[in-house]
Amino acid sequence: MLSWNEHVCNILSKIAKIVSILGRLKYIVPRNALRSIYLALIYPHLNYCSIAWSSTSRSLFDKLNVLQKRAIRHTTCAKPRDHTSVCFKSLNLLKCTDIFNTNIATFTYRSLHGLLPSQFSNYFSYNFSVHYHNTRQTASLHQYSTQSSIQHNSLRSRAIRLWNSIPSSVIAKQSTKSFRKSISRTYIQDY
Numbered sequence: 049m050l051s052w053n054e055h056v057c058n059i060l061s062k063i064a065k066i067v068s069i070l071g072r073l074k075y076i077v078p079r080n081a082l083r084s085i086y087l088a089l090i091y092p093h094l095n096y097c098s099i100a101w102s103s104t105s106r107s108l109f110d111k112l113n114v115l116q117k118r119a120i121r122h123t124t125c126a127k128p129r130d131h132t133s134v135c136f137k138s139l140n141l142l143k144c145t146d147i148f149n150t151n152i153a154t155f156t157y158r159s160l161h162g163l164l165p166s167q168f169s170n171y172f173s174y175n176f177s178v179h180y181h182n183t184r185q186t187a188s189l190h191q192y193s194t195q196s197s198i199q200h201n202s203l204r205s206r207a208i209r210l211w212n213s214i215p216s217s218v219i220a221k222q223s224t225k226s227f228r229k230s231i232s233r234t235y236i237q238d239y
Contacts, residue, residue, distance in 0.1 A: 052101035056108045059093050063115045070122040082123040102148035103201045137239040146235040156207045188212045
């Protein structure tokens with residue numbers, strides 16, 4: 049079975065070093081510079097190919113989440129026990145889960161609009177193309193039944209569940225850029 053645990057451990061190691069540097073810099077560097085450092089040195093590690101490795105083990109994901117929250121607290125000069133949702137919202141940044149969900153939703157959007165290689169042209173199918181039942185949401189994707197947790201956590205299953213939960217106003221966007229911006233804004237507004 050393919051496991052991303054070693055890769056995620058490597059990311060954790062890199063981010064931990066940067067977080068400790070941010071902790072030292074927060075007393076001497078302005079907040080906007082700390083945000084830029086976060087975006088330059090931490091965000092790329094969380095974003096790059098995350099649709100492949102975001103289904104890592106829960107324990108590693110929790111460690112990644114804790115490190116990101118610590119980095120955000122350093123960036124906003126918040127206290128160690130302060131809630132981070134307000135910090136994320138003030139910096140206009142996404143949490144780990146929402147970074148992963150944005151990337152998966154963008155992948156799904158691009159697949160459905162034929163913007164990916166031909167291997168992904170039939171990766172998803174709408175409910176109306178599988179059966180003729182009247183469904184509540186016309187743009188909902190067909191969810192195939194899964195027998196195992198591996199199938200349940202696969203990219204396809206996660207993408208379908210996520211896509212079916214996105215508001216139709218976001219799905220209706222005409223470009224990948226506007227879709228991505230709109231879904232990010234939706235997540236940040238919920239903080």
